[in-house]
Amino acid sequence: MIEVQGLTKRYGEKVAVSELSFTVRPGIVTGFLGPNGSGKSTTMRMIVGLDQPSEGSVLINGQRYRDFRAPLCEVGALLEARSVHTGRSAYNHLLALAQTHAIPRRRVADVIELVGLGGVARKRAGGFSLGMGQRLGIAAALLGDPGTLILDEPVNGLDPEGIRWIRTLLQDLAAQGRTVLVSSHLMSEMALTAEHLVVIGQGRLIADMSVADFVAGASENVVHVRSPRAPELRDLLLSADVTIRADGADVLEVSGLPSDRIGEVAAAAGIALSELTPRQASLEEAFMALTHDAVEYHGGSAAALPHQPGDGPAQAAGGARVETHGAGARS
Numbered sequence: 001m002i003e004v005q006g007l008t009k010r011y012g013e014k015v016a017v018s019e020l021s022f023t024v025r026p027g028i029v030t031g032f033l034g035p036n037g038s039g040k041s042t043t044m045r046m047i048v049g050l051d052q053p054s055e056g057s058v059l060i061n062g063q064r065y066r067d068f069r070a071p072l073c074e075v076g077a078l079l080e081a082r083s084v085h086t087g088r089s090a091y092n093h094l095l096a097l098a099q100t101h102a103i104p105r106r107r108v109a110d111v112i113e114l115v116g117l118g119g120v121a122r123k124r125a126g127g128f129s130l131g132m133g134q135r136l137g138i139a140a141a142l143l144g145d146p147g148t149l150i151l152d153e154p155v156n157g158l159d160p161e162g163i164r165w166i167r168t169l170l171q172d173l174a175a176q177g178r179t180v181l182v183s184s185h186l187m188s189e190m191a192l193t194a195e196h197l198v199v200i201g202q203g204r205l206i207a208d209m210s211v212a213d214f215v216a217g218a219s220e221n222v223v224h225v226r227s228p229r230a231p232e233l234r235d236l237l238l239s240a241d242v243t244i245r246a247d248g249a250d251v252l253e254v255s256g257l258p259s260d261r262i263g264e265v266a267a268a269a270g271i272a273l274s275e276l277t278p279r280q281a282s283l284e285e286a287f288m289a290l291t292h293d294a295v296e297y298h299g300g301s302a303a304a305l306p307h308q309p310g311d312g313p314a315q316a317a318g319g320a321r322v323e324t325h326g327a328g329a330r331s
């Protein structure tokens with residue numbers, strides 16, 4: 001179990017993590033999510049003692065990381081900045097790590113097989129692709145057979161097969177009773193991998209909930225309604241359980257009412273509808289809605305670019321309207 005209590009990290013004026021508290025339970029995969037720059041890496045570095053908190057504390061199975069006598073056998077970490085001696089082979093890199101931590105030599109071959117690097121174990125790690133490097137980092141994290149795993153964006157650089165492999169691996173490790181904390185900025189990937197979510201934005205806790213609850217909330221239907229008499233229809237539909245967002249003069253986005261009920265209300269009032277479309281928010285849309293206020297770097301929309309006189313709206317090659325979303329875009 002990892003217990004994060006009132007964690008704060010300041011870099012001069014910059015508050016990277018602010019009064020963050022959450023618990024990571026064993027036996028399940030916990031996804032650690034947040035937009036770019038939200039403080040995930042800083043939090044993970046503080047968990048494994050690479051950064052000192054300005055305030056607050058972290059306990060892993062009741063102890064501070066620096067008090068572990070055999071840290072690699074307690075906590076395995078894959079952090080963004082990997083330290084691999086590029087001239088060494090994968091095997092020798094892991095062997096050196098094992099020898100300095102009194103880990104039996106046979107574990108090296110075991111973890112190499114586990115991460116699928118058997119064929120390249122004697123090759124120089126400096127020549128590895130990003131995906132192979134990630135696998136080597138995961139092998140190092142697993143070397144001491146730790147009960148707690150902390151992985152910062154482990155699917156970075158992995159192809160779809162690699163992503164599926166890591167998803168299964170993390171779930172298997174959790175099913176063995178280990179504590180698994182894995183960061184990502186991809187909600188859809190975490191929905192498939194994790195059972196619980198901790199979401200942060202600008203260093204603060206935004207949500208601490210099960211994936212099932214997040215998915216249930218995200219799949220709440222929204223009905224897209226277009227009518228020349230939209231404001232009138234809006235007044236007829238509004239009630240305590242119904243939320244309506246007006247989008248332009250003739251468009252309503254209605255939550256809390258099924259589309260057939262909206263059609264009935266409009267027909268009864270003699271209001272013509274030119275569009276009535278139920279749609280489900282995707283998990284990424286729900287995640288962006290949740291973290292929108294906490295996104296540090298908002299990308300622009302191509303629609304906001306100045307147009308040359310006579311230009312139509314910005315179009316992609318396939319004819320679709322070009323729009324960039326803010327989450328994840330650094331400027």
Ligand SMILES: Nc1ncnc2c1ncn2[C@@H]1O[C@H](COP(=O)(O)OP(=O)(O)OP(=O)(O)O)[C@@H](O)[C@H]1O
Nearest residue numbers: 011014016034035036037038039040041042043185
């Ligand atoms: N050593 C440092 N000095 C100053 N500011 C820092 C330092 N490390 C991180 N920060 C700032 O703290 C904030 C949190 O950064 P962090 O890397 O923890 O975010 P993150 O959620 O891991 O982002 P990403 O998904 O982009 O990796 C950012 O605004 C970052 O610029």
